[in-house]
Amino acid sequence: MKAARLRRVAARVGALFASLFIALTMAFALGRLSGDPTANILGPTAPPEQREALRQQLGLDRPLLTQYFDYITGVFTGNLGESLQFYQANTTLIFDRVPYTLQLVAAGMAIAIIIGVPLGVLAATREGTWWDRAASTVALLGQSIPVFWLGMMLVVLFAVKLGWLPAGQSGTPRHLILPSLTMSLYPMAHIARLTRASMSEALAEPFIDSARARGISRTRVVWRHAFKNALMPVLTIVVLQTGILLSGAVAVEYVYSWPGLGQLALQAIQFRDFPLVQAIVVFGAVVFVLLNLLVDVIHSVVDPRVR
Amino acid sequence: MSRLELDSRTSKGEAPKAPKARKPRRARTSVFWLAMPLLVIAALVFVLPVTGLLPEEGQDLTRTRQPPAFLSGGTWEHPLGTDKRGQDVLTELVTSGRLTIMIGLVGALVAIGPGVLIGLLAGYFRGWVDKVISILIDAQLALPFILIALAIISNRGSSLPVLFLVLALTGWAACARVTRATTLAVRERQFILGLRAVGASEARIVFRHVLPNLAGTIVALGTLQVGTAILVESALSFLGLGVVPPKASWGSMLASGQDELSQAWWIAFFPGLAITVLVLLVNLLGDALLTHHDPRKRRR
Amino acid sequence: MTELVNISGLSITARLSHGDLRLLEDVDLDIGRGEVVGVVGESGSGKTTLARSVVGLLEKNVRVDGGSISLAGEQIIAPGVDRTGRVRGTAVGMVFQDASRSLNPLMKVRAHLAEVLRRHVRGISRNDIERRSVEVLEQMRITDAKRVLDSYPHQLSGGLRQRVAIGLAVVTRPSLVIADECTTALDVTTQTKVVELFRSLVDELGIGLLFVTHDLMLASDLCDRIAVMNSGRVVEQGPAMEVLDRPRQDYTQRLLRAIPTWS
Numbered sequence: 001m002k003a004a005r006l007r008r009v010a011a012r013v014g015a016l017f018a019s020l021f022i023a024l025t026m027a028f029a030l031g032r033l034s035g036d037p038t039a040n041i042l043g044p045t046a047p048p049e050q051r052e053a054l055r056q057q058l059g060l061d062r063p064l065l066t067q068y069f070d071y072i073t074g075v076f077t078g079n080l081g082e083s084l085q086f087y088q089a090n091t092t093l094i095f096d097r098v099p100y101t102l103q104l105v106a107a108g109m110a111i112a113i114i115i116g117v118p119l120g121v122l123a124a125t126r127e128g129t130w131w132d133r134a135a136s137t138v139a140l141l142g143q144s145i146p147v148f149w150l151g152m153m154l155v156v157l158f159a160v161k162l163g164w165l166p167a168g169q170s171g172t173p174r175h176l177i178l179p180s181l182t183m184s185l186y187p188m189a190h191i192a193r194l195t196r197a198s199m200s201e202a203l204a205e206p207f208i209d210s211a212r213a214r215g216i217s218r219t220r221v222v223w224r225h226a227f228k229n230a231l232m233p234v235l236t237i238v239v240l241q242t243g244i245l246l247s248g249a250v251a252v253e254y255v256y257s258w259p260g261l262g263q264l265a266l267q268a269i270q271f272r273d274f275p276l277v278q279a280i281v282v283f284g285a286v287v288f289v290l291l292n293l294l295v296d297v298i299h300s301v302v303d304p305r306v307r
Numbered sequence: 308m309s310r311l312e313l314d315s316r317t318s319k320g321e322a323p324k325a326p327k328a329r330k331p332r333r334a335r336t337s338v339f340w341l342a343m344p345l346l347v348i349a350a351l352v353f354v355l356p357v358t359g360l361l362p363e364e365g366q367d368l369t370r371t372r373q374p375p376a377f378l379s380g381g382t383w384e385h386p387l388g389t390d391k392r393g394q395d396v397l398t399e400l401v402t403s404g405r406l407t408i409m410i411g412l413v414g415a416l417v418a419i420g421p422g423v424l425i426g427l428l429a430g431y432f433r434g435w436v437d438k439v440i441s442i443l444i445d446a447q448l449a450l451p452f453i454l455i456a457l458a459i460i461s462n463r464g465s466s467l468p469v470l471f472l473v474l475a476l477t478g479w480a481a482c483a484r485v486t487r488a489t490t491l492a493v494r495e496r497q498f499i500l501g502l503r504a505v506g507a508s509e510a511r512i513v514f515r516h517v518l519p520n521l522a523g524t525i526v527a528l529g530t531l532q533v534g535t536a537i538l539v540e541s542a543l544s545f546l547g548l549g550v551v552p553p554k555a556s557w558g559s560m561l562a563s564g565q566d567e568l569s570q571a572w573w574i575a576f577f578p579g580l581a582i583t584v585l586v587l588l589v590n591l592l593g594d595a596l597l598t599h600h601d602p603r604k605r606r607r
Numbered sequence: 608m609t610e611l612v613n614i615s616g617l618s619i620t621a622r623l624s625h626g627d628l629r630l631l632e633d634v635d636l637d638i639g640r641g642e643v644v645g646v647v648g649e650s651g652s653g654k655t656t657l658a659r660s661v662v663g664l665l666e667k668n669v670r671v672d673g674g675s676i677s678l679a680g681e682q683i684i685a686p687g688v689d690r691t692g693r694v695r696g697t698a699v700g701m702v703f704q705d706a707s708r709s710l711n712p713l714m715k716v717r718a719h720l721a722e723v724l725r726r727h728v729r730g731i732s733r734n735d736i737e738r739r740s741v742e743v744l745e746q747m748r749i750t751d752a753k754r755v756l757d758s759y760p761h762q763l764s765g766g767l768r769q770r771v772a773i774g775l776a777v778v779t780r781p782s783l784v785i786a787d788e789c790t791t792a793l794d795v796t797t798q799t800k801v802v803e804l805f806r807s808l809v810d811e812l813g814i815g816l817l818f819v820t821h822d823l824m825l826a827s828d829l830c831d832r833i834a835v836m837n838s839g840r841v842v843e844q845g846p847a848m849e850v851l852d853r854p855r856q857d858y859t860q861r862l863l864r865a866i867p868t869w870s
Contacts, residue, residue, distance in 0.1 A: 015445070022446035030458040140594070144534065144587035146541050149561055149579030156572040210709040213662050214723050214775060215696025224722075225711050243451060250453050251542050255565070265453075266546060269461045277461040281454045288451065304759045305712060 012296050016289055023285040027278065028071055058275065075286070080279035085271040090279035093264060101260035104252070105245045107176055108183025113238060116188040120195025120234075125222055127200055135192060142189025148251035151182040155255070167256070179256040183249070187241040194237050198230035205229065232302055239295045243288045338599065341592040348585060352404035375573050388573045390563065396577055403555040404581065407537060410470065410556065411589075414536030417471050418478025419529045423521070426483035430490025431513050440487070444480045452477035452539060460548050470549050474536050482528055486521060493520045523599070531593035534586040541582050557582050611783055611815040612638040612661070616674030617684075619656060619839075621666070630656045630669065632839045638815040640782065643805070645830030645847065646819045647862070653839040658787045658819045660684060662701055663691030678783065697727050700776030704788040706768035710760040716744075716771050717756040720778055727779045743778040747771070748804060766797035770804065777808065784808075785817045790825060802829045823862060827851050835859045 038051040038060070055061045059070065074080060080090040116139075123135035158178060159167035166175050202208070203226045211225045212218075250262035257263070261280065268276035300306050375388040375396075388396050429440035456473045463469045493499065494517065502512050543549030544558025551559065557578040564575025619631040631653050638644045646654045659665055661676055663684065676684035678698060683690045691699075703709035710719060720740040724731055731739075744752035747770040760768055769789060776784055786805065790798040806829060809816050820826050826833055827847050834844035835858065843856045854860045 015442070018442055019446045022442065023450050026446065026450065027454070027458055030455065030462070140590055141583075141587055144538075144590050145583045146538060146545070146558075146561070146579055146586075148542065148545050149575065149582065152561070152565060152568055152575050153572075153579065156568055156576075160569045160572070206703055206705065206708040207711045209664055210701070210703050210772070211711065213664055213695055213699075213701040213703075214726075215692070215694075216722060216726060220722075228713050229711070246451065251545060254546060265457055269457060269548065272461065274461055277457050281450075281458050284454045285450055303713065305761050 013293070016293055016296075019292070020285065020289040023289070024072065024075060024282060025068075027281045027285060028068055075282055080282060081275040083268070083276040083279075084273045085267070085276070086273075090276050093276065094261065094279060094283050097259065097261045097264045100258060101246060101249050101253070101262065103176065104179055104183055104249055104258060104260060105242060107180035108245060109187060109238065109242055111180060111184035112188035112191055112241070115184070116191030117195050117234065119188075119192040121199055121222065121227065123192070123196040124199030124203060127203075132196075136196065139189040139192040139196075142185050142192075145185065147182060147186055148255050150185060151178070151252055151255040154178050154182060179252055179258055182252050182255070183245060187238075187245060190237060190241055191234065195230065195234050198233045199226060202226040202230040228302075232299060235298050235302065236295050239291050239298070243284075243291045246284060246287060337595045338592065341588060341595055345585075345588050345592065348404075348588075349408060352401055352408060355401050356398075374571070388571070390574045391567055391571065396574060399555065399560060400557070400577055400581060403557055403560055403578070406550060406554060407540065407556045407558070407582070407585075410467075410474075410540045410550070411533045411537040411585075414471060414474035414478070414540065415529050415532035417475040418532050418536070419482050419525065421475065422479035422482025423486045423525055423528075425479065426486025427490055427513060427518065427521070429483070430487040431494055431509075431517060433491075437487070440483065444484050444487075447476075447480035448484075453542075456539075456543060456548065460543075465543075465548050465551050467550070467554075470540065470543065473543070474539060477539065478532055478535065482532065485524065485528055489521050489524050490517060493517050496520075523596070527593055527596035527599075530589060530596055534589040534593065537582060537586055537589070609640050610637055611640045611642075611679060612636075612817070613677045614657075614661075614674070617657075617660065617671070617676060618673035619660060619665070619669060620672050621669045623668070629839050631660070633674065634836075634839075634841050636834055636841060636844065638783065638817055640815055641809060641813040642832065643809055643816040643818055643830045645826035645833040646817065646836060647821060647823050647826050647833060648836035649821060649862075651838075652836040654819045654821075654836050655787055656839075657836070658701075658785050658817060661691070661783075661785055661817065662695050662699055663689050664701075696723055696781075697779055698781050699783045699785065700779065700781040702769075702773050702776045702784065702786040702789040705792040706772040706789075707760065707765065707792070709772055710768060710775075712760055715757060715759055716763075719771070719775055720756070723775060723778055739778060743774045744771070746777075746808075747774045748800075749774075765793055766800065769793060769797070769801055773801070773804065773808075777812070777814070780812070781814065783815045783817065785819070787819045788821070790820065790822070798825065805829060823851070835862065 038046075038054045038058075042051055042054060052061075059067060078091060080094075082088065083090055083093055086093055119135045119139070123132040126132050155167045155178065158165045165178055166172075167178075203222075205226075208221060208226055211221050216225070246261070249258075249260055250265055252258065253260045253262035254266060261283075265277065265280050267273070268280065373382070373389040390396060390399070425440055429437040452473075455476050459469060459473055459476070463472075499512060499516060502516060507516075540549050540556060541558030541561065544551070544556050545562045545565070547562060549558055550556040560578040561575050561582075564571075564578070567574050614634055614636040617631055617634040618629070621628045621630050634653075634657060636644065636646075636657075646657060648654045656665070656669075660671070661678075661684070665671075671684055671686050671689075673686060675682050675688075678694055681690070682688065683694055710716075714722075717740060720743070721736050724736050724739060728735075740756055741752045744755055749755050749767065749770060755763065755767065755771065760771075763771065769792075772789070773784075773786075790801050793801060802825060805816060805818070808814065818826065818830055830847045832845060833847045833850045834841045835850065835854075835856065836842065837858045843850060843854065843859050850859065851863065854863060
């Protein structure tokens with residue numbers, strides 16, 4: 001029993017590492033095999049000597065395999081190179097911005113859960129009714145709106161027209177309201193849809209009828225019996241959406257001039273700061289793999305059957 | 308997100324219960340009612356410019372930032388107002404809609420094509436082919452699309468081919484995953500097993516018998532992918548990384564409206580609304596098609 | 608034998624998109640204290656609907672449109688009336704078909720028992736919960752009650768799970784237990800043990816048992832009286848031996864003939 005469990009965990013961690021490795025390799029390949037970045041960095045009119053110098057600086061003149069090896073060891077030793085525009089270690093730049101993005105993601109995800117989960121449960125417990133249809137439509141709408149556009153319109157309404165909230169920058173909790181609302185929309189829609197599907201499946205289980213037959217109260221049947229069984233896919237999507245939010249942050253941070261990772265990524269692209277872009281991509285991939293690992297851990301905590 | 312599909316338990320072996328209320332078969336009609344407005348939008352975008360009914364194209368600095376007709380100061384000459392260079396927003400909306408729709412369709416095709424082929428191979432041949440492909444799919448899904456977009460665009464700059472590359476790379480994995488799962492199921496059906504037993508060639512089985520059985524799912528997936536492609540395009544164009552001037556899409560219109568928010572919000576409002584309506588319709592249609600082809604969902 | 612359950616003229620209809628479907632038509636059935644009444648019939652004969660209607664577990668589109676069910680003289684089901692909420696888990700316990708699916712997979716057996724006890728025994732202490740849980744499991748002929756209490760459903764064998772499910776139904780000392788196809792998912796040996804368990808429970812506790820099954824032989828082993836159902840009607844009912852030995856209805860005869868015999 002114990003050994004089998006250990007083997008399962010080992011296999012899962014192994015698969016995640018394989019996934020991380022492939023993701024890193026893809027990031028590397030996308031960066032190198034799609035052509036010589038120096039032309040793009042310096043512009044087409046740059047003299048060849050200058051491009052040669054930059055190639056050397058970036059280590060692009062060395063054999064591809066050596067580059068790849070250095071890159072991988074760099075990732076595992078926490079060395080992601082140096083930025084071309086800030087003359088600082090990329091890791092420093094990234095970790096300076098992480099708290100800001102994290103704030104936004106945490107607040108956005110909190111709103112998404114607080115609204116999305118009850119909405120999904122409501123729709124599932126009243127399946128086929130007007131409530132259900134309304135909740136499902138709202139959820140689908142949430143997945144169809146361009147997030148940044150919603151952000152812009154919120155700015156127009158609450159900052160420009162009504163003047164209730166600041167339009168951009170960061171600092172106070174008031175600054176956090178509009179961006180985190182904007183951030184929450186997409187995951188909220190996703191969570192609501194998934195909660196509904198998962199709940200309606202759980203509510204159809206025989207143990208729900210059996211709990212009702214034992215006279216357990218409706219609230220308890222819905223939340224303790226059905227919801228707890230429906231929770232796993234919802235938790236999974238919450239964690240994975242957190243990863244996606246990290247990348248969704250780019251557009252939202254741009255709209256609200258929020259000084260997070262997304263802004264950094266945009267700056268890096270605008271200044272053709274090739275090493276920084278790659279570092280951010282690697283950071284994102286690592287975070288994503290770690291979140292996947294977290295999903296597995298949560299799964300084994302919630303469900304005794306996979307322990 | 309595979310675990311979601313894997314975890315979903317199907318009900319089996321229950322005692323006969325009172326029959327559940329079954330919804331009337333509305334799938335076909337709802338597909339029709341959702342496809343209609345989409346056709347109308349497409350017709351407007353492609354036909355309207357030819358009719359000469361629209362305000363003429365071009366800049367006119369004497370009429371910059373005019374509000375839409377329903378606001379005070381607006382005129383019916385420019386129903387949706389004008390932008391900072393005095394271009395009519397409605398005309399711009401219609402002309403740039405062409406590129407948006409085109410990118411949505413092509414963007415879906417470039418993701419669906421390889422995705423379906425790869426998923427088909429994995430699902431049909433299983434074994435090591437399936438293992439390798441599954442690992443690739445997982446790895447691809449482990450990279451958020453924006454990261455892939457950043458990696459490519461930082462290197463290649465932005466252009467339409469790069470945009471399609473991004474859409475293909477970010478879209479194929481999800482399609483491959485669903486196709487693989489569906490193929491695995493189709494493969495075990497009696498008639499496929501029968502064909503194998505009588506020695507039909509693998510290629511023939513895959514393309515003549517398995518693929519047609521996936522058609523419904525693929526069409527639904529493709530429809531949903533159109534919505535995704537339009538949203539991805541609009542986000543990238545908004546950030547200046549997708550469609551860039553002189554070409555224009557709804558996303559790039561949004562980008563130019565961003566600086567004008569405080570003075571002329573309508574410049575950004577209408578293209579965003581257009582994207583929302585289009586994507587919502589496409590998603591509704593995709594959902595309806597998916598329900599239509601997934602008997603498990605239809606029962607609900 | 609005093610009367611416990613009185614079902615008279617019960618008619619139930621399901622509303623479907625293509626019209627109404629009669630699930631039960633004018634069903635009369637009585638159950639006395641300490642009596643086992645078997646309801647037999649094929650799939651779709653309405654026997655499960657009958658069982659579920661006693662605890663009010665009907666689908667939303669299903670309606671009672673005639674007759675009534677009374678428990679110990681009190682009407683609990685009638686057209687527009689549903690007082691089953693009061694008796695569920697207190698006066699009536701129910702055992703379902705497949706215990707691997709009728710127990711919550713995320714809750715230990717202890718949590719299942721504690722939940723019902725806490726719900727129905729006001730102000731019960733933690734010690735009493737523990738004591739009664741062990742007691743009821745031992746009543747179910749479970750020898751290592753402590754270990755079973757600490758197990759999740761998936762860690763138990765099928766027979767053990769079903770005995771836990773029965774224990775859950777009787778732990779609140781109901782006067783009526785409804786068993787809906789509760790032996791179907793079990794193998795024959797385990798079936799026999801469960802049937803024996805039911806018999807002794809009825810004899811010891813004096814409860815009434817409504818035993819729904821499609822297995823005529825099993826019903827004849829356990830039941831005092833048998834009602835045969837076909838397309839929503841009770842076509843025949845009477846003492847078990849009488850129904851089996853001298854079936855009056857064609858339908859019952861056919862059901863009996865469908866049983867494979869050794870001869």
